[in-house]
Amino acid sequence: MFHHISRSYRKFWERQTAERNNMSLLVDTFFTTNANGHGGDHRTAQIAELIGKANLEITPFSRTLLKSAQSRSIAALKAVLDPATWQFIAKHHLKINSAFRSIAFCGFQRQLYQRVLQQHTGTKVLIWEATKNYVAPFVAAEQHFKVIAFPHNLEALVPDQGAIFENFETEVQALVKADWVFCISREEEWLLRTKGANAHYLPYYPPQLVLERFLKVRAARQNMTNDRFLIHGNAKNPPTRNGMIEQIEWLKKARETFPFEVDIVGYGTEMLKEYCESADFVVHGSVTPEQLQAFLTSAKAALIHQVPTSGALTRIPELLIAGIPVIANRNASRSTSDYAGVYQYDDWIELTELMSRSLKCPEMLDRPVAHEKRVIDCLQACTSPS
Structure with missing residues (x-):
């Protein structure tokens, strides 16, 4: 009898495991x-949630x-x-x-996707975030996979990113x-639809662990004096760095009209010190999550400035949830222009005027x-037995 129960339990467990797979x-x-990672990590966490x-x-x-380098060269040659x-x-x-590098990349990625898709034992659905690898949906179609794309950007519109x-x-x-495309911006949804994509809008909203952290900042800000502006970003990213440099030049002009202080924090921001002669522009460089939380808690407003590129589509919602007004070009x-708490400018004069205002705590972002629900319905439809 014991052996019969063991066999029955084993079959039940195997069946449950197979169903999960x-x-x-x-x-x-x-x-x-990673909840302490950058915006790309947070978007991936939102999708996973x-x-x-x-x-x-x-x-x-x-x-x-x-x-x-040798292994890469051999793989490239074999692919060509x-x-x-x-x-x-x-x-x-x-x-x-027709360049060697382009043909090699295409061939190598084709081999990689073909192998990984063939080895996958679960449902034939590919969640495609790595949209730099353009071969993926074509290989997936050959393997009879459905493809749900979540492009973090339109990569061709992001300059100097390698x-x-x-x-x-x-x-x-x-x-x-792809069968479905969920875009992080309305502009990309519209553009891809004009090209024939089945594109829909999924705005960024922080996953639970990230949300909880910014809600703590929001609560802490109620008992703090907020008198310094904050610039936060990864200056190792060329579009972000170029935007920060232009922003600092505009802030120098604004500084001539009224006094203010700015904290500049984030990975790689040390390289911006040469642009910040004034003692009121303090470059802190890389900071810990705890230090960043302190800067967020004490910020009067966040200043975000970019050259034409993909936008601050994860950072702005997080700042608003933290209760921080956002002044952005x-x-x-x-x-995000229709979000309460976002103040837009086109030149340094408008920037100066917004910075001189008394900005209230933004309403909680819905x-x-x-x-x-559209994403969840799509996932369930793509995985249900046909």
């Missing part, structure tokens, strides 16, 4: 779900890393010499240039190939419930 999605992302709400499991995409690479390009009419992609046309061609504030 069958409901596991293959998630292809460059980022983690929605997958959990759909009662689905995650299988991470296992990416091959070639660490030596492989007839399947050229057949793949011709079959899907891929709009890539991403490996062909051009805007290639990127759009790949996103159109229109490049940075796209898709959770985008309808947009989240």
